[in-house]
Amino acid sequence: EAQVTQNPRYLITVTGKKLTVTCSQNMNHEYMSWYRQDPGLGLRQIYYSMNVEVTDKGDVPEGYKVSRKEKRNFPLILESPSPNQTSLYFCASSMGQGIQPQHFGDGTRLSIL
Amino acid sequence: GQQLNQSPQSMFIQEGEDVSMNCTSSSIFNTWLWYKQDPGEGPVLLIALYKAGELTSNGRLTAQFGITRKDSFLNISASIPSDVGIYFCAVPETSGSRLTFGEGTQLTVNP
Numbered sequence: 001e002a003q004v005t006q007n008p009r010y011l012i013t014v015t016g017k018k019l020t021v022t023c024s025q026n027m028n029h030e031y032m033s034w035y036r037q038d039p040g041l042g043l044r045q046i047y048y049s050m051n052v053e054v055t056d057k058g059d060v061p062e063g064y065k066v067s068r069k070e071k072r073n074f075p076l077i078l079e080s081p082s083p084n085q086t087s088l089y090f091c092a093s094s095m096g097q098g099i100q101p102q103h104f105g106d107g108t109r110l111s112i113l
Numbered sequence: 114g115q116q117l118n119q120s121p122q123s124m125f126i127q128e129g130e131d132v133s134m135n136c137t138s139s140s141i142f143n144t145w146l147w148y149k150q151d152p153g154e155g156p157v158l159l160i161a162l163y164k165a166g167e168l169t170s171n172g173r174l175t176a177q178f179g180i181t182r183k184d185s186f187l188n189i190s191a192s193i194p195s196d197v198g199i200y201f202c203a204v205p206e207t208s209g210s211r212l213t214f215g216e217g218t219q220l221t222v223n224p
Contacts, residue, residue: 004155033212042201043156043214044121050210052138058211090155101146104155 002027006048006091006105013081013113021076023091031094032074032095033058034066036087043090049074081112119202119215132189134218136202145178145185146203150217156201160187192222199210 001062004025013019025032033048035058042097045058049068065077074093078085092102119136126132136145144163148156161173162185169176175188189196194199202215 035214039120040216042117042216045211045213048210056210059213085177101158101161104157106153106155 002103004087004089004091004093004103004105005087006108008078009106010109012111012113015082016080019078019081019110021078021091021110022091023074023076024072025074025093025103026072026092027093027103028071028096028105029093029095030071031096031102032068033092034064034074034076035090035092036060036085037090037107038087044075078110081110083112086110086112115205117202117213117215119218121218122216123219123221125223126192128193130192132192132196132220133167133186134188134200135184136215137179137184138204139209141181142204143182144205145176146205146212147174147176147185147187148201148203148214150199150201152198154170156199159200189220192220194222194224196220197222 007022030051034046035043037043044060046064047066049055088107090107091105094102117138140168146161147159149159150156160169161175165182167178168182173190179185199217199219201217205212
């Protein structure tokens, strides 16, 4: 089954404790992206990757890092999480560029205390 | 990123009613996308529009790509309870590298 898998689905942690949210897709997609969803703001893009070893900033990259060492994986790293990063996060992938229909994961709800 | 203005922010309707929502921008786009997010899940693509003036249907859903290329509309006919969710419009930047979403329309359907 074609899917985008995120882990964990839920996480409560404390300020400053490094965390990683993993994202994996099994569709051999070149393009992957991370979004955060906040009430009244829709989905805002954090980082995206056009291919292996190619990443770029989205609209709200501050406080986040990503890596794309393999085609299927695109982890989101919060080196020193802060409460304003409490949000619902989605990973997405698509064939080719972002104009192609994007497949989303089921989301990761992060709470930073 | 680009700014998309989506309205209304929320809608409360009775089952069987028709629904209409729209998305506008000050910029011109060559592609408009509509996604639906069910509670507790990620967004799923409903309709993709690639040509100004285009009218595309997907079951009870119909979307239109505005002739000015600055707006798009989504209509749902004869709503049912499973239509509940958040509907987002989205546009890619010209390069296709980035996707910008509207703020979303929260739809509630009362049986």
